[in-house]
Amino acid sequence: MTHLQFLALLPFLILAxxxxxxxxxxxxxQSHTVIQITGFVMMCGVVLAMWxxxxxxPREVPPLLVVDGFAALFTGLIIxxxxxxxxxxxxxxxxxxxxxKEYYILLFLATLGSAVLTISxxxxxxxxxxxLLSVSLYALIxxxxxxxxxxxxxxxxxxxxxxxxxxxxxGMALIYMxxxxxxxxxxxxxxxxxxxxxxFLMGIGLIVVAIxxxxxxxxxxxxxxDVYQGAPAPVTAFxxxxxxxxxxxxxxxxxxxxxxxxxxxxVTVFTVLAIACMLTGNILxxxxxxxxxxxxxxxxxxxxxxxxxxxxxxxxxxxxxFYLLAYSITxxxxxxxxxxLSTTRRDADDLSGYRGLFWRSPLMAAIFTIALFSLxxxxxxxxxxxxxxxxxxxxxxxxxxxxxxxxxxxxxxxYYYLRIISTLFxxxxxxxxxxxxxxxxxxxxxxxxxxxxxCLLAWLGVFPGFIVDQVQAFLQF
Numbered sequence: 001m002t003h004l005q006f007l008a009l010l011p012f013l014i015l016a017x018x019x020x021x022x023x024x025x026x027x028x029x030q031s032h033t034v035i036q037i038t039g040f041v042m043m044c045g046v047v048l049a050m051w052x053x054x055x056x057x058p059r060e061v062p063p064l065l066v067v068d069g070f071a072a073l074f075t076g077l078i079i080x081x082x083x084x085x086x087x088x089x090x091x092x093x094x095x096x097x098x099x100x101k102e103y104y105i106l107l108f109l110a111t112l113g114s115a116v117l118t119i120s121x122x123x124x125x126x127x128x129x130x131x132l133l134s135v136s137l138y139a140l141i142x143x144x145x146x147x148x149x150x151x152x153x154x155x156x157x158x159x160x161x162x163x164x165x166x167x168x169x170x171g172m173a174l175i176y177m178x179x180x181x182x183x184x185x186x187x188x189x190x191x192x193x194x195x196x197x198x199x200f201l202m203g204i205g206l207i208v209v210a211i212x213x214x215x216x217x218x219x220x221x222x223x224x225x226d227v228y229q230g231a232p233a234p235v236t237a238f239x240x241x242x243x244x245x246x247x248x249x250x251x252x253x254x255x256x257x258x259x260x261x262x263x264x265x266x267v268t269v270f271t272v273l274a275i276a277c278m279l280t281g282n283i284l285x286x287x288x289x290x291x292x293x294x295x296x297x298x299x300x301x302x303x304x305x306x307x308x309x310x311x312x313x314x315x316x317x318x319x320x321x322f323y324l325l326a327y328s329i330t331x332x333x334x335x336x337x338x339x340x341l342s343t344t345r346r347d348a349d350d351l352s353g354y355r356g357l358f359w360r361s362p363l364m365a366a367i368f369t370i371a372l373f374s375l376x377x378x379x380x381x382x383x384x385x386x387x388x389x390x391x392x393x394x395x396x397x398x399x400x401x402x403x404x405x406x407x408x409x410x411x412x413x414x415y416y417y418l419r420i421i422s423t424l425f426x427x428x429x430x431x432x433x434x435x436x437x438x439x440x441x442x443x444x445x446x447x448x449x450x451x452x453x454x455c456l457l458a459w460l461g462v463f464p465g466f467i468v469d470q471v472q473a474f475l476q477f
Contacts, residue, residue, distance in 0.1 A: 001061065004056050004059055005059055005060075005061045007053050007056055008056050008057065008059035008061065008067040009061060009065070009067065010049045010052070010053055011046045011047075011049040011050040011053065011075065011115075012075075012115055012116065014042065014046050014049050015042075015043075015046050015079075015108065015112045015115055016112055017042070018039060018042035018043070018046075018108045019105050019108040019109050019112065021038060021042060022039060022101075022104045022105050022108060023105055025038060025101075026101045026102065026105075032090070032093070032094060032101060033090075035101055036086065036089075036090045036104070036442075039086055039104050039107075040083065040086060040087070042108075043079055043082055043083050043086065044083075046075075046079050047076070047079055047080075050075060050076060050079075053067075054477075057069055057072065057477045058477050060121075063121075063122055063183055064120070064121065064122040064124055064125040065116075065120065065121060065122075065125055066119060066121045067119050068477050069473075069474035069475050069477025070118075070249070070252075070253065070317070070474075070475060070477075071118045071119045071249075072474055073471060073474050073475070074118040074245055074246070074249040074321070074324075075115050077245050077321070077324055077325060077328060078111060078115055078118070078242050078245055078246060079111075079115075080328070081237075081238070081241040081242045081245070081328050081332060082107070082111050082238070082242055084237075084332045084336070084449060084453070085107070085234050085237050085241075085242070085332070086107065087445060087446055087449055088233070088234040088332075088335065088336055088339045088446065089103065089107070089234040090442050091339065091340070091442050091443060091446055092232060092233060092234050092339050092342065094442075103140070103143055106136045106139050106140050106143075107136075107140065107238070109132060109136045110132070110133050110136035110137055110140065110238065110242070111242060112132060113128075113129045113130065113131070113132030113133030113134075113136065113246070114133050114242050114243055114245065114247075115129075115246065116128060116129030116132065116246075117129040117130065117133070117246035117247060117249055117250040118245075118246055118249040118250065120250050120253065121184050121185065121253065121257070122182055122184065123172045123175075123176070123182035126250055126254075127165075127168065127169070127172070129246065129250070130165070130168070130214070130247070130250075131165065133243055133246065133247075134214075137157060137161075137235075137239065138154055138157060138158045138161070139154070140231070140232075140238070141153050141154040141230065141231040141235060141239075142154025142155070142231075143231075143232060143235065144232050147230075148230075148346075149226070149229060149230035150231070150232075152226070152230060153226050153227045153231055154230070154231075156223055156226055156227065157223055157227050160213060160222075160223050161213070163213075164209065164210040164214065165210065167206045167207070167210045167213075168206070168207060168210035168211075170206050171202075171203040171204065171205070171206030171207035171209075171210065172203070173203075174199050174200070174206065175187060175199075175200055175203035175204070175207075177199060178190075178197055178199040178200045178203065179194075179200070184253065184254050184257035184258065185257050187257065187258050188258045188259060191258060191259070196263060196265075201265060201266075204260070204266060208269065208270075208273075211247060211251055212273065214243070214244070214247040215244055215247055215248065215251075215303050216244075216299060216300050216303070217273050217276075217277050217300070217303060217304075217307075218273065218276040218277045218280045218281070218300060218304075219276070221277075221280070221281075224296040224297070224300060225284075225293040225296040225297060227239065227296075228240070228292045228293060228295065228296035229293050229296070233335055233338045233339045233342055233347050233348075233349075234335070234339060236292055236295075236335060237331060237332055237335035237339075240295065240296075240335070241327075241328045241331055241332065244299075244303065245324055245328070248306065248310075248324070251310070252310065252317060252320065255310070256313075256314070261310075261311060261312075261313040267311060270310065270311055271311065271399075271402060273304075273307060274304045274305075274307035274308055274402055274405075275304070275401070275402065275405050276304070277300050277301060277303060277304025277307065278304035278305065278405050278406060278409040279304075279405065279409055279412075280300065280301075281297050281298060281299070281300030281301030281302070281304060281409075282297075282298075282301045282409045282410075282412040282413045282416075284297040284300075285297035285298050285301070285416050286412070286415060286416050288351075288416070289350065289351045289352070290349050290350060290351065291334075291338060291348075291349045291350070291351060291354070291420070292338070292347065293349075294351075294416060294420075295331070295334065295335075298413070298416075301409060301413060302327055302375075304409070305323070305387065305406055305410075306320060306323060306324070306390070308390050308391075308394045308399065308402045308403070308406055309323065309389075309390045309393050309394070311394070311397070311402070312393040312394060312396070312397045312399070313397070315393050315396060315397065316390070316393045317475060318389070318468065318471050318472055318475060319386075319389035319390045319392070319393045321471045321475075322385070322386055322389055322464065322467060322468060322471060323386040323387075323389070323390055325382075325386075325460070325467065326374060326383055326385075326386040326457070326460055327386070329374075329382060329453050329456050329457055329460075330371045330374040330375055330382065330457060331371075332453060333367055333368070333370070333371040333450055333453045333454060333457065334368060334371045334372070336367070336449070336450045337364050337367055337368045337371075337450070339446075340364065340443075340446065340447075340450075341353070341354075341364070351420065351423060352423075354368075354420065354423050354424055355423050355424075355426050355427075355428065356424075356425075356426055356428025357424045357428075358424050358425045359427075359428040360428055363447070363451070365424045365425070366454065367451070367453070367454045368420075368424060369421050369424060370454045370457050370458065371454075371457065372417045372418075372420055372421055373417075374457050374461070375413070375417055376410070376413055376414050376417040376418070377410055377413075379461065380458065380462060381457050381461040382456070382457045382458075382460035382461045382464070383457075383461070384461055385460065385461060385464040386460075387406070387410065389464075389468075390406070391403055391406060391407070394406070
């Protein structure tokens, strides 16, 4: 490995070091506060390292990895989300009996797995990153083992994730048998000379099943609602943002290498998946009274929207990054409110508990309302230009059916988002919201971060051009 290759991997080495540092802090019996602050500093170090090495990009680390502008963008999204999730995790676990120290080891290892996916160019690194992410999530989901449905959610994710890993490995084996390589670009070159065979298409199909499970695409979505509901609120936010960003990034990189969007059968399959996700996710969310389950089904619909950009090929990469940024900020805002309202016994995921929130806590209601407006794609919030860019990419590629379904399904989604908003402004119940008394600094920091996220949603909705230009500049690397 050359000096420049090592330098390009510096952010990921710092991320791996963060987990080791937390292990050492636990061994020396450091407090939860020390571990939290140290982890926050390490994550900031990853961001600074990525900025420091930007001039060395792109840089290949053969045969497994490539660090380029594409990886930098998705890794930046991941670290940004983890910073917020870590802040939410402190106030969430500090009030609970379970020792949260080991939680941060799992959190950073899962983050490392997701980050490895963004720089993967080989099936081996893809599998390592995916398993590092998945194995950490098994424990994170069931971390509050004394809570109802926590162990059940963890076991359900464990069984289905193990099954999806089997599909992934079998698909890799078939592609390797056909092309003689596990490197993405080499597979693409082999297909250019020999064309797509039955074995290759079978391998792609099995990989799509595995990726579909990780992204909760229809019909591989059955785990999503139960896992979202059973997992702790910060872990649910992590699953909805960080884990899916990494998986979608490696899907895009693989598709670009093998020119998947030029294969008629693959395009047909992903078109059906996109339509099924957009319709099924929004329809299933209509009847939900549990906020976390509603957001689970909503996420299915949103990744159906992202598949429209995915099918647009290279033209859809920029809109995908912007959409994931807007989507991450929105969900982190929503789960931040859920975390603040949660009690030591249960998460604040029942819709009835949000009745009259505006009259009890106007700031929380305002943040939640802006987040829901963004999810619905209302103008002047980040969700509107995000959906517009994806719709534009689809129309430019003449994908009229997907464009029509996207618009119609978004209209369906308006109902359940507005239903929640109307609940926030309804007459309040007699019970009052729980007062926070512990660790005022971290609660103040959490409120401040949520206000910043709300302002970002408004700013991206009004002035998206700056971010779009920066994304295009990074994609040129």
